[in-house]
Amino acid sequence: xxxxxxxxxxxxxxxxxxxxxxxxxxxxxxxxxxxxxxxxxxxxxxxxxxxxxxxxxxxxxxxxxxxxxxxxxxxxxxxxxxxxxxxxxxxxxxxxxxxxxxxxxxxxxxxxxxxxxxxxxxxxxxxxxxxxxxxxxxxxxxxxxxxxxxxxxxxxxxxxxxxxxxxxxxxxxxxxxxxxxxxxxxxxxxxxxxxxxxxxxxxxxxxxxxxxxxxxxxxxxxxxxxxxxxxxxxxxxxxxxxxxxxxxxxxxxxxxxxxxxxxxxxxxxxxxxxxxxxxxxxxxxxxxxxxxxxxxxxxxxxxxxxxxxxxxxxxxxxxxxxxxxxxxxxxxx
Amino acid sequence: xxxxxxxxxxxxxxxxxxxxxxxxxxxxxxxxxxxxxxxxxxxxxxxxxxxxxxxxxxxxxxxxxxxxxxxxxxxxxxxxxxxxxxxxxxxxxxxxxxxxxxxxxxxxxxxxxxxxxxxxxxxxxxxxxxxxxxxxxxxxxxxxxxxxxxxxxxxxxxxxxxxxxxxxxxxxxxxxxxxxxxxxxxxxxxxxxxxxxxxxxxxxxxxxxxxxxxxxxxxxxxxxxxxxxxxxxxxxxxxxxxxxxxxxxxxxxxxxxxxxxxxxxxxxxxxxxxxxxxxxxxxxxxxxxxxxxxxxxxxxxxxxxxxxxxxxxxxxxxxxxxxxxxxxxxxxxxxxxxxxxxxxxxxxxxxxxxxxxxxxxxxxxxxxx
Numbered sequence: 001x002x003x004x005x006x007x008x009x010x011x012x013x014x015x016x017x018x019x020x021x022x023x024x025x026x027x028x029x030x031x032x033x034x035x036x037x038x039x040x041x042x043x044x045x046x047x048x049x050x051x052x053x054x055x056x057x058x059x060x061x062x063x064x065x066x067x068x069x070x071x072x073x074x075x076x077x078x079x080x081x082x083x084x085x086x087x088x089x090x091x092x093x094x095x096x097x098x099x100x101x102x103x104x105x106x107x108x109x110x111x112x113x114x115x116x117x118x119x120x121x122x123x124x125x126x127x128x129x130x131x132x133x134x135x136x137x138x139x140x141x142x143x144x145x146x147x148x149x150x151x152x153x154x155x156x157x158x159x160x161x162x163x164x165x166x167x168x169x170x171x172x173x174x175x176x177x178x179x180x181x182x183x184x185x186x187x188x189x190x191x192x193x194x195x196x197x198x199x200x201x202x203x204x205x206x207x208x209x210x211x212x213x214x215x216x217x218x219x220x221x222x223x224x225x226x227x228x229x230x231x232x233x234x235x236x237x238x239x240x241x242x243x244x245x246x247x248x249x250x251x252x253x254x255x256x257x258x259x260x261x262x263x264x265x266x267x268x269x270x271x272x273x274x275x276x277x278x279x280x281x282x283x284x285x286x287x288x289x290x291x292x293x294x295x296x297x298x299x300x301x302x303x304x305x306x307x308x309x310x311x312x313x314x315x316x317x318x319x320x321x322x323x324x325x326x327x328x329x330x331x332x333x
Numbered sequence: 334x335x336x337x338x339x340x341x342x343x344x345x346x347x348x349x350x351x352x353x354x355x356x357x358x359x360x361x362x363x364x365x366x367x368x369x370x371x372x373x374x375x376x377x378x379x380x381x382x383x384x385x386x387x388x389x390x391x392x393x394x395x396x397x398x399x400x401x402x403x404x405x406x407x408x409x410x411x412x413x414x415x416x417x418x419x420x421x422x423x424x425x426x427x428x429x430x431x432x433x434x435x436x437x438x439x440x441x442x443x444x445x446x447x448x449x450x451x452x453x454x455x456x457x458x459x460x461x462x463x464x465x466x467x468x469x470x471x472x473x474x475x476x477x478x479x480x481x482x483x484x485x486x487x488x489x490x491x492x493x494x495x496x497x498x499x500x501x502x503x504x505x506x507x508x509x510x511x512x513x514x515x516x517x518x519x520x521x522x523x524x525x526x527x528x529x530x531x532x533x534x535x536x537x538x539x540x541x542x543x544x545x546x547x548x549x550x551x552x553x554x555x556x557x558x559x560x561x562x563x564x565x566x567x568x569x570x571x572x573x574x575x576x577x578x579x580x581x582x583x584x585x586x587x588x589x590x591x592x593x594x595x596x597x598x599x600x601x602x603x604x605x606x607x608x609x610x611x612x613x614x615x616x617x618x619x620x621x622x623x624x625x626x627x628x629x630x631x632x633x634x635x636x637x638x639x640x641x642x643x644x645x646x647x648x649x650x651x652x653x654x655x656x657x658x659x660x661x662x663x664x665x666x667x668x669x670x671x672x673x674x675x676x677x678x679x680x681x682x683x684x685x686x687x688x689x690x691x692x693x694x695x696x697x698x699x700x701x702x
Contacts, residue, residue, distance in 0.1 A: 058581035065574040164627055250603045251627045258568035301563055301578045
């Protein structure tokens with residue numbers, strides 16, 4: 001797993017030996033490799049039990065199934081890496097989906113219906129970011145409040161009505177370029193973009209410093225308040241992108257959000273190796289984790305194992321991941 | 334290294350689970366006793382239960398007189414209760430002896446509802462129709478109405494039995510179950526295989542419906558194959574994914590998917606639509622008409638099972654009239670309800686609306702909820 005101090009060294013290091021390379025790869029991307037391994041093991045084991053599990057159709061279902069969660073988890077990972085949390089993202093996605101759908105059925109061009117959730121998501125989270133960064137209110141408090149506002153507002157405004165009659169051109173998630181569902185392209189491209197940005201840009205790298213040791217980061221001249229606010233805005237924009245995938249999958253947009261969506265997104269980040277204490281982790285890990293959830297969910301159906309196992313397995317993964325993270329930090333001290 | 338070990342243990346336990354997995358016949362229903370209806374639609378034998386409703390104190394003789402009635406639904410301004418109000422108004426217009434007005438809270442709030450009922454008791458009405466926001470909390474104010482000699486009849490959402498005279502029950506679990514399975518067998522045939530997408534195995538209504546569906550299917554359509562039941566919370570994308578996974582797992586063997594909620598049914602229909610399987614995989618389910626219109630209009634879904642809220646309100650108005658007239662008394666086993674005909678009394682003091690309503694292409698656009 002990456003730590004703040006050696007962050008960025010991977011790209012510059014010259015490979016001395018093959019063994020050293022793999023060791024380094026494992027120390028830096030341990031969690032990502034473990035999760036990727038788990039996905040591959042599951043695919044092989046369940047695929048040999050029932051070959052239909054590995055059919056193109058089912059692989060599409062698995063990889064596209066949680067794409068919107070993976071995209072939302074990118075922004076969430078950034079927020080957690082800087083030492084904060086956001087429990088309002090589920091409600092935010094619900095609100096943005098209703099806004100996007102309303103624009104789409106009101107006859108405006110569809111690009112506006114796609115752009116609106118991204119811009120409005122960033123704007124709403126700018127408020128959160130200002131309250132966290134400048135007013136110094138803990139992010140859990142700010143986002144809990146925001147969650148209530150958004151949920152309550154959504155039900156009040158929509159009256160529980162659903163949006164239907166969405167134009168066909170709006171349904172970007174239903175596209176399948178080259179036989180691959182569009183959400184998969186979004187998930188892969190956005191994950192890679194964010195991963196490179198966080199690894200190689202000065203701004204991206206400063207997120208780790210801010211989450212690892214805010215005072216030390218401040219001493220090196222990082223404008224912590226401004227960057228915290230911007231991170232929340234970026235997170236809001238990713239929530240908007242996740243909304244596009246979420247809202248364009250089905251012909252109906254509900255005024256309710258999947259229950260515990262924010263927890264699923266946070267869980268993807270944490271299991272993906274983002275330390276809940278801030279300072280470490282990558283968005284590649286959170287995307288792998290979102291895919292892992294979908295793989296486990298599908299595997300349970302294919303093997304006739306009770307779905308209760310999904311919760312038990314994910315719960316175990318959370319505890320193990322956090323425990324390992326805490327133990328590692330204690331050992332370093 | 335810790336993590337490698339832990340992951341290995343986890344994968345092994347998962348793999349062990351896979352190895353031990355067996356085709357289970359468990360359907361996802363609850364363990365309560367079931368009471369499947371007769372296959373041919375003969376009404377169920379009603380076990381006689383003593384009347385457990387309340388009685389108004391010193392009610393005047395209202396036989397044939399014009400009644401002033403207030404209808405207090407859970408809330409106003411939503412399609413569902415607009416439909417029940419319409420049914421009540423239709424019945425009142427048909428009878429010509431009922432002045433009815435609907436007045437409900439603007440949000441589903443029990444305190445607002447109690448205040449409203451209290452106000453109407455003070456202002457003086459002959460009858461109150463209600464759909465309770467809370468069965469227990471509403472009881473005292475309804476008892477107050479009975480004590481003031483007002484006839485009280487509930488519909489849609491019950492209160493404690495002794496706080497009202499009658500309750501019009503929109504659907505029984507075994508009735509819904511019969512309708513779902515009968516419609517499914519019409520679409521996929523007597524030997525078709527199907528799977529269920531529900532909210533969670535522990536959601537009380539869904540678990541009850543599923544248990545009754547399993548019992549009725551065993552009894553009346555024994556050759557249909559119940560493949561499995563999957564959970565999808567109340568999550569539309571998860572419902573979509575689960576329906577897709579069922580399609581992927583069973584391939585052409587899967588002939589039908591049943592959705593148990595207004596979230597699961599449209600999502601399953603969307604999965605079938607996007608897979609290009611409309612016509613090969615039937616979707617039947619419990620859902621509100623608005624949620625299903627796109628799929629019904631596209632001919633991908635043929636039957637959506639629910640009760641008809643217009644009929645529900647209509648029946649409630651007739652039950653209130655019969656109660657005020659004294660033609661529906663404790664101990665009666667049926668009541669005349671206009672165009673709906675004879676409705677049976679069940680559970681002591683409830684009137685059953687009858688078989689559920691099936692929404693299809695010909696009627697779904699008449700409803701907006």
